[in-house]
Amino acid sequence: MSAADATQLGRRNDRLRRRHAVNRGMELLAWLAAAIAVAILGIVVVSVAKRGASQLNLDLFTKTPTATAFTLHPVAQGISNAFVGSLVIVGLATAFALPIGILIAIYVNEFAPGAVKNGIGLVLDVLNGVPAIVIGIFVFGLLVVGHGQSGIAGAFALAVIMLPLVARSTIEVLALVPNTLREAGLGLGVPRWRTTLGIVVPQAVGGIVTGAVLAIARIAGETAPLILVSSIAGSSVAWNPIHALQTVPVAIFQLSEEPDPQAHARAWAAALVLVLFVLVVSLVARWFATRSRRKLQGAR
Amino acid sequence: MSVVSSSIEPTVRVETKRQPLPPRERLETVFEIENLDAIYGSKSALKGVSLEVYKNLVTAIIGPSGCGKSTFIRCLNRMNDLVPSFRQTGTIRYHGQDIAARDVDPVAVRRTIGMVFQRPNPFPKSIYDNVAWGLRVLGMRDNLDDRVERALTQAALWDEVGDRLKASALSLSGGQQQRLCIARAIAVEPDVVLMDEPASALDPIATQKIEELMHNLKTEYTFVIVTHNMQQAARVADMTAFFSISRGEEGARWGELIEYDATEKIFTAPSDKRTEDYVTGRFG
Numbered sequence: 001m002s003a004a005d006a007t008q009l010g011r012r013n014d015r016l017r018r019r020h021a022v023n024r025g026m027e028l029l030a031w032l033a034a035a036i037a038v039a040i041l042g043i044v045v046v047s048v049a050k051r052g053a054s055q056l057n058l059d060l061f062t063k064t065p066t067a068t069a070f071t072l073h074p075v076a077q078g079i080s081n082a083f084v085g086s087l088v089i090v091g092l093a094t095a096f097a098l099p100i101g102i103l104i105a106i107y108v109n110e111f112a113p114g115a116v117k118n119g120i121g122l123v124l125d126v127l128n129g130v131p132a133i134v135i136g137i138f139v140f141g142l143l144v145v146g147h148g149q150s151g152i153a154g155a156f157a158l159a160v161i162m163l164p165l166v167a168r169s170t171i172e173v174l175a176l177v178p179n180t181l182r183e184a185g186l187g188l189g190v191p192r193w194r195t196t197l198g199i200v201v202p203q204a205v206g207g208i209v210t211g212a213v214l215a216i217a218r219i220a221g222e223t224a225p226l227i228l229v230s231s232i233a234g235s236s237v238a239w240n241p242i243h244a245l246q247t248v249p250v251a252i253f254q255l256s257e258e259p260d261p262q263a264h265a266r267a268w269a270a271a272l273v274l275v276l277f278v279l280v281v282s283l284v285a286r287w288f289a290t291r292s293r294r295k296l297q298g299a300r
Numbered sequence: 301m302s303v304v305s306s307s308i309e310p311t312v313r314v315e316t317k318r319q320p321l322p323p324r325e326r327l328e329t330v331f332e333i334e335n336l337d338a339i340y341g342s343k344s345a346l347k348g349v350s351l352e353v354y355k356n357l358v359t360a361i362i363g364p365s366g367c368g369k370s371t372f373i374r375c376l377n378r379m380n381d382l383v384p385s386f387r388q389t390g391t392i393r394y395h396g397q398d399i400a401a402r403d404v405d406p407v408a409v410r411r412t413i414g415m416v417f418q419r420p421n422p423f424p425k426s427i428y429d430n431v432a433w434g435l436r437v438l439g440m441r442d443n444l445d446d447r448v449e450r451a452l453t454q455a456a457l458w459d460e461v462g463d464r465l466k467a468s469a470l471s472l473s474g475g476q477q478q479r480l481c482i483a484r485a486i487a488v489e490p491d492v493v494l495m496d497e498p499a500s501a502l503d504p505i506a507t508q509k510i511e512e513l514m515h516n517l518k519t520e521y522t523f524v525i526v527t528h529n530m531q532q533a534a535r536v537a538d539m540t541a542f543f544s545i546s547r548g549e550e551g552a553r554w555g556e557l558i559e560y561d562a563t564e565k566i567f568t569a570p571s572d573k574r575t576e577d578y579v580t581g582r583f584g
Contacts, residue, residue: 114384180421184481187379188434188488189411198437199423 048275052268060269065235077262079255079270081237085151085245089230090220092155092241093162098212101166108167109174110196121171128164135160136225144229151241154230158219165218169211173204173292206292210285217281221274223249248274321538321562327354329395330492330522331376336390336400338371340383344554345371349390351541351560353492358514358523360537360563362530364578367543368555369526370418373494376524377413378406411438414490418497420477422469422484427452427461430469430480434488451487455479456513475506482513486521493517495525499532511536530579533563540566542575 063078108120135157143153177200185195201208226247231254233246248270255267321327331353338346346368353359361369371380378399380386392400399409422430431448440447448465452458457479461472469480478498485493495514499507514523514536527533533540541560547553559566559575570576 178421180417180419181423183379183382183415183417184421184423184484186382186407187377187410187415187417188438188485189407189409189414189490190434190437191407194437198433203424 045275048268048272052265052270052272055262055265055269056272060266060273064237077266079246079248079251079266081233081235082246082248082251082270084237084239085230085233086220086247086249088239088241088245089151089154089158089226089247090216092152093158093219094212094216096155096159097162097166097215101163101212101215102170102208104163104167105170105174106196106201109171110192110200124164124167127160128168131224132157132161132222133224133228136228139225140228149230149232149244151230151243151245154226154245154247155241157225157229158222161222161225162215162219165215166212169214170204170208173207173211174200176207177203204292206288210288210292213281213285213288217278217285220277220281221249223253226250227253321357324354327357329353330355331524332391332393332396334391334393336372336375336392337388338368338375338380339387339389341385344552346375346555347546349543349555349557351557353522353524354539355522356518356520357538358518358525358536359539359541360533361524361526361541361543362528362533362578363543363555363558364545365528366553366555367545369528369543370496371555372543373496373524373526374415375400376492376494377410377415378404379410379415381406411488412490413492413494414485414488415494415496416478416481416485416498419501420474420481422472422477422480424468424470426466427469427472427480428465431484431487434484438488440488447487451483452480454486454513454517455483456509457483473506475502475509478502478506478510479513482510486517490521492522492524495523497526497528500528507532530567534567537563539563542566542570542572542578544574544578 060078060080061083062080064081065077065079104120104124108117112120139153139157139160143150143156147153181199181203182195185199186192190198227250230244230247231250233244235246238245252267252270252274255263255270258264329352331351333352334350336346336349337344349372361372363369374380375388375392376399380388388400390400391398394409394413398404399413423433425433428448431451432444435441435444435447449458449462452461457476460476461467461480469477472480478501482493482498499510502510511532514525517523523536525533525536539560540563542558543555544558545553546556559570559572561571565571566575567579570579
């Protein structure tokens, strides 16, 4: 009896050893894939930082670019006009896209019948997949031809990019709100819209903010449509979106085309600022996400 | 050498201190349900249910899982409207008005016919705001503090939470949360309170508290309670309806009302064999 058992056991051990080996191999592959992702981000950040560090100073944010790059006496230069322009255009785009995106999501998740829900979901996915340059050309034809470039056109293009992002992420967090809470509100004889506004949306607000913040991070770096609709701008600081405004991604593009090595360094510095902005914004979004998830779990 | 119990003694004892029911003609009818069919998609959940629910009584709905108890009670305040594939036929008259009719606003129906759900579902707000939110939204803003205190007292919760009304409702125990949900439901002064297995997620002590408060509140409200716990029905209910599953061709199954009578009769001298089998624990 013991001999037979021993061979059985031995055979099983062989199989077990092979399984362990396969397991270790797969783990290593997965680990490598993760390491590659981290390494790529690290290389990007380090190389951008190394090249841009010399120009990353207060002047970058406070000074405007001088009209002529080749002056006898070197003057401190910056791209304050681009930061202001980005602020105005991204702010306007958010003001356009955020309320509409959230309202779409509330309609889709709380009110729409099944077929409409799927239809709008598909439309949002397609809109999300439209290349940014196509949106740029669309807005160029719609708002720029005959009127000239403007910050508003740029904001509109970015809003079109932002809209499906905000709507999609909001739909997802609204779907996480437990149905029992909706029933609780409706069971009191409270109308559906009041239950949605008073119970469902407050419960999801952390997740909605997270999605909005990530969408802002995404459009802040968008370049292609802005080159078409808001790029021929002066070098002074301007706030009025009726005229074309300089933006950070467009400034990076233009500075990198200049023959002046100082301009190249400024382009790198601006890129570094953009990367840091996205990093900070992502951290803020994460903080909101964990906070709202904790709130949701408490409700179950 | 297993011992098979041959005892056919009823497993459920009916409380004896119960006051006798007045004769039916002296009872005021709240719901008059006639020939109610409920269908989800193409599957029947209930067929041909007819019964009357009387004012200021506790009416229990008992029966095995899947017999349509919850579907039935959710018909009474149009909660099934939230299920897209749901349809119903037949009439449900509430004080003479057909509330199942298309032109009746379900929000108005739920306003007078409140509901407490199977699992405690307090809002993620403070204890105070859980009760006050409904009052504020429904325009009952006068004497808000008094109304909240009264509701919490009626739900037998005031003594436990009166000194920490600003605490989160989610910090309460399951039984306290369920009593908070009852307070929330009765604060808006409904006429009927529907309870869908309100104690199924609670321990015996919490269950007892909820049964006691129903007993004390039935002078003010009419209760309809779904329960899978026969002892609970025997303890709290004046009238009991027994639902069971009927089977048709090709595996079709639906819920049916088998017997509806005074609780005492259902548990001691049921007139249908199926009811007897169920209440004596020989079901199946």
